[in-house]
Amino acid sequence: MYNVQFPKLGIELTxxxxxxxxxxxxxxxxxxxxxxxxxxxxxAVFYRTPKLGINTxxxxxxxxxxxxxxxxxxxxxxxxxxxxxYESFLDMINIRDGGLAIYGGVIGGLLVGMIACRxxxxxxxxxxxxxxxxxxxxxxxxxxxxxxxxxxxxTNTDGLFGMISEGTTAYLTRVQPTLAAQGITVxxxxxxxxxxxxxxxxxxMGFILLQLYFNRRKFKGEIACLYLVWYGIGxxxxxxxxxDSLEIVAGLRTSQLVAILSIVAGAAIIIYNRxxxxxxxxxxxxxxxxxxxxxxxxxxGR
Numbered sequence: 001m002y003n004v005q006f007p008k009l010g011i012e013l014t015x016x017x018x019x020x021x022x023x024x025x026x027x028x029x030x031x032x033x034x035x036x037x038x039x040x041x042x043x044a045v046f047y048r049t050p051k052l053g054i055n056t057x058x059x060x061x062x063x064x065x066x067x068x069x070x071x072x073x074x075x076x077x078x079x080x081x082x083x084x085x086y087e088s089f090l091d092m093i094n095i096r097d098g099g100l101a102i103y104g105g106v107i108g109g110l111l112v113g114m115i116a117c118r119x120x121x122x123x124x125x126x127x128x129x130x131x132x133x134x135x136x137x138x139x140x141x142x143x144x145x146x147x148x149x150x151x152x153x154x155t156n157t158d159g160l161f162g163m164i165s166e167g168t169t170a171y172l173t174r175v176q177p178t179l180a181a182q183g184i185t186v187x188x189x190x191x192x193x194x195x196x197x198x199x200x201x202x203x204x205m206g207f208i209l210l211q212l213y214f215n216r217r218k219f220k221g222e223i224a225c226l227y228l229v230w231y232g233i234g235x236x237x238x239x240x241x242x243x244d245s246l247e248i249v250a251g252l253r254t255s256q257l258v259a260i261l262s263i264v265a266g267a268a269i270i271i272y273n274r275x276x277x278x279x280x281x282x283x284x285x286x287x288x289x290x291x292x293x294x295x296x297x298x299x300x301g302r
Contacts, residue, residue: 002150004165007191017148029148034100037141038067044134044207048214052130058120062127066113073108074100081254102139102235103258106132125220132227133214136207139231143203146196154193154241155186162191172243179243186243193241202234219273228266232259 004013018026042063049059078101079092110128117127146152150167172179172188179186186192210223210230217223236259239245245253252260 002165002167004147004150004163004167005191006161006163006194008160008162015148015150030145033145033148034138034142037138040141041134041138044137044211045130048130048133052126054122054126054130055120058122059127059130061120062113062116062122065116066109066131069112070105070109071100073111074102074105076108077101077104101255103255106135123220125224128221129214129217129223132224133210134207135227136203136210136231140200140203140207143196143200147194152196152242152244154195154238155184155243156190157193158191159193161194161197163194164189164191168192175243184243192243195238195241198238198241199234202238203231206230206234222270222273225266225269228262229270232262232266235259236263 002015002017004015005011015029017028017030019029019032020027045063046056046059049056075092078099081101110131113127113131114124116122117124143152150165151171153163153168156162168191169188172186172192176186176188206227210226213226214223236256239253239255239259242253245255
């Protein structure tokens with residue numbers, strides 16, 4: 001149980017990590033919210049599938065592979081870059097208390113999903129557009145699992161959305177010396193940035209924008225590239241506020257480094273394809289003009 005306060009908003013909540021306990025088995029909000037996020041993502045995905053002429057049954061096979069790959073990838077990424085060592089293999093695969101990295105989930109899910117696409121003869125670029133176009137709604141909802149666990153928050157803030165609870169205070173007290181060694185000063189008794197909230201809102205905005213733009217995409221794979229750019233920009237800045245980031249590489253947190261690579265890759269592919277698109281459009285216009293002039297000359301000759 002946590003007593004969570006947003007002092008400047010005048011909001012005070014008591015939250016329980018456990019949603020319910022059927023037959024004495026605890027079901028945590030973290031997993032439940034991730035499950036709800038996945039269901040919403042699937043609704044968005046299957047809304048798009050028939051519109052692109054993709055066999056829904058075949059796409060379900062790819063989705064199943066994507067889901068398994070995403071869970072394995074998300075956990076493997078987190079374990080690989082976690083700033084501590086696990087005591088046993090069972091601890092490594094225990095995800096009930098959290099510990100899933102979004103970038104790992106995206107990488108693992110896409111790799112397995114693309115293999116499934118080759119087997120079921122689904123266009124891989126259409127698949128990437130549909131999956132990543134819907135992923136943001138799942139991320140937006142899933143981040144609230146971090147709120148229920150009182151994790152994935154940032155440094156101190158006196159801003160409007162500052163949040164404080166027993167969870168934030170205990171964590172910052174425990175890691176205060178480690179953060180100080182990194183040049184980060186925190187006061188465990190002060191409110192912190194609710195970075196889970198920032199990312200949830202950013203992902204929701206991205207989901208709406210990508211869905212509105214989907215039918216206007218200039219080339220297959222553009223939605224996937226826009227996802228890389230949009231999420232990468234948000235994650236880079238939000239990650240810089242967090243106090244529980246995974247390994248730091250060359251002064252950057254792991255997710256910030258991956259975000260930069262995602263932004264560069266997505267933007268480069270968009271620029272290349274759009275310039276090629278414009279070039280083709282110009283060439284087509286020139287060819288059309290040539291045929292129009294020839295037809296005009298023939299009419300004059302008659």
